[in-house]
Amino acid sequence: MKRGWLLFLLLPKLVVAAPPATISGISGRIDRIATDAEGGFHAIVGPSIYRLVGDHFEHERTIRDPDTNYTITDIDLWVTPAGIVKGYYASHYSPERSDATYYRLHYVVCRASRCRHRTLRSGNLKSSHTTIESTALDRNGALYLVESYAYKNGKRWHSQTSWYRDGAQFKKEEGTYPEIRLAFLDEELVTVKRTYLGNLEIESRGISLTVPGVKSYYTWHVLPSGDSLHLFHHDPATKSMIWTRWNRTTGQVESLPLDTQETGIESAPFLLPDGRIGLFYSYYRNPFNKGLRFALLENDRMVENVIIDRAADRNSGWHIAANANLREEIVVGFTSDLLAR
Structure with a gap:
């Protein structure tokens, strides 16, 4: 038997400087964390929306x-x-x-x-x-x-x-694809498709590009930043969390493994106000060392990688959603389940 719940954490501006605070008030599977112009956080769970007030979420509408x-x-x-x-x-x-x-x-x-x-x-x-x-x-x-x-x-x-x-x-268009993601680079709507072979294709300015060496059959995400499109996915061949960056101006594609040993099957990237990228992802080292990690990415390198949640008696880091407000406060929500004994 497993018992599932949502765990929300509020992280300060410097993620490694202080432990996160737990937020209460919601049950269900998290879909998205949204922010408004005033720095408020909104959690979207299915058809319901909740607003963060102090240390808990309050229902806004369904x-x-x-x-x-x-x-x-x-x-x-x-x-x-x-x-x-x-x-x-x-x-x-x-x-x-x-x-x-x-x-x-x-x-x-x-x-x-x-x-x-x-x-x-x-x-x-x-x-x-x-x-x-x-x-x-x-x-x-x-x-x-x-x-x-x-x-x-x-x-x-x-x-x-x-x-x-x-x-x-x-x-x-006639025909469909197994999965499609949308993103904006400046004012341009960019489409990223996963083909039936597992490849990821980027369509931009009338040109279609197959991203070399990128395949994903699990959760994958697209995040725009400046003139670059960032792809985050789990590589089944190396069992690694992979960060791939495509520069629209130069056409250059670069890939960097962020972690290995069963990582990145679930992940949630987001932008910080200063242009850096935050990434939460699941990891599994062994039955006693598994959970949720946070990576901070800047330019073409990873500058931080820390464990946010770890527990031997449960799994954590599934159905992750995260975002940051203008004060660089970060909210992450994820599903966690208690393992049978």
Whole structure:
């Protein structure tokens, strides 16, 4: 038997200078830590958003489909720097005495106590279905979505990949990929795809680049910084946590192993206000030495690597989310489970 919970830690500006403080107030799987222009932290857990107040999180709002027959099955929410909640969600409805399941894809915007929902797509799962692949927020607060859509025409199934900006579709391609991530370099929307062979491909300025030597079948992340795109992934060949940096101007690709011995299956990178990169990742040395580590990256090197959480009687560092505010305070949330005895 395992018992799971969320553990949130608040770290001071200098991560190695003082132990982190534990934050209470939430249960569930963490999806994202957001910050606003005033330095506030918001934790997003499924359809619910919580705000950090002192040493605990308080519930702000929960998103629901306006049609109470529908239940949200997939959702991706953001809090903009202005404190506006934006997101995309899919919801399902199965009528009684029917084998049909209906779905809808929505775009939602919440200001103060009012939320506006816009239906982008709807259908029956027997003949079509939609998947939220990735979202990204630009510097002006516009929320982008990349969606995989499959539909049946006669006896054959077809697939499409669509891009949306604040609920409006602006691009569509035939076919889909196993995974897609979105990121912004300045004003440019960059798409990173994982192919069926496990390779990562970057699409920028009309050019597609296969990142050499990068394969990932586990969690992987894309983080933009300046004119570079940073990829973080677990390399199954070396069992290592890998940091790969692609410079858009020069086209140069550099990779650096940050840690070895079963590390990086789960990770969470984020930007600090001064341009440095923080990275939390899981590690496993042996049954008595496993947990969560923090790495601080600057330019092309790792300047710090410390253990944040370690315990012999439980696993930790799963479903990690983290962010930093303008004061360089850092909040990280992760799932931890107690091992059976």
